[in-house]
Amino acid sequence: MTHEPGRLYPLADDLARLLAPNPSPYTGEGTWVHLIGTDRLAVLDPGPADPDHIAAILAAIAGRPVDAILVTHTHRDHSPGAAPLRAATGAPLWGCAPLVIPGSQEAGFDADYAPDRVLTDGERVALGGTTIEAVHTPGHTSNHLCFAAGERLFSGDHVMGWSTTVVIPPDGHMGDYMKSLAKLQARPETIYHPAHGEPVADPQRLLRGLLTHRVQRERQLLRLVEEQAGDVAALTARAYPALDPRLVRAAEATALAHLITLEERGALSRVGDTWKV
Structure with missing residues (x-):
């Protein structure tokens, strides 16, 4: 199935997603932005700071209060849209720690990312009408977070629904990545919503395959x-x-x-x- 950037795709009564217009060999169709909640929302990984894309997110929000903007990690296909979305909604920016690696071969980091609150491993916050837990999963990047909400895990780039994850030194670390996969194996979530690709309905099988x-x-x-x-x-x-x-x-x-x-x-x-x- 081919998806249309900017169109809202409902996944459940309290979950929907829309696709950023940034397809590439590294992102697949593009970055999925997830809207969590019904009357109130949390917006996860707003993607690039493209004006039309931000306008599409605002149209999907449709005037509802946004409790927070969440970011899994600071690659440029995930976090730059947070700043204009924060300016438009007044919502705070929460999530991973800032990260810039001078001289790194990984040129894709968002150096302007400035969170209002850095969430730590195991920290739980009430957003969008549900409790969301930050799960530190270093490997793809050292600051990568997944977010757990009930049976769902929003897995960012750590576990994707279309491809294996790229690990780029010096910040990316394969040993940490494999440990983080094992960490997720011990968790109870039964469906993963990655930032690229389709939802994963049998995550334990995929985790075993990735390891x-x-x-x-x-x-x-x-x-x-x-x-x-x-x-x-x-x-x-x-x-x-x-x-x-x-x-x-x-x-x-x-x-x-x-x-x-x-x-x-x-x-x-x-x-x-x-x-x-």
């Missing part, structure tokens, strides 16, 4: 280094044959994240740009 995929990729990279030392580009080309050229950067970053985790465990070492056993 298995990462373990297999780690073992593959270790085997490739054992066969022949090389830099990240060479190892990625061997690990991801026939890769879409648009995704090479993401694949290299995620391979590097795996290699760094293996290095931290003493399984690999590197000399300059070359990884070896």
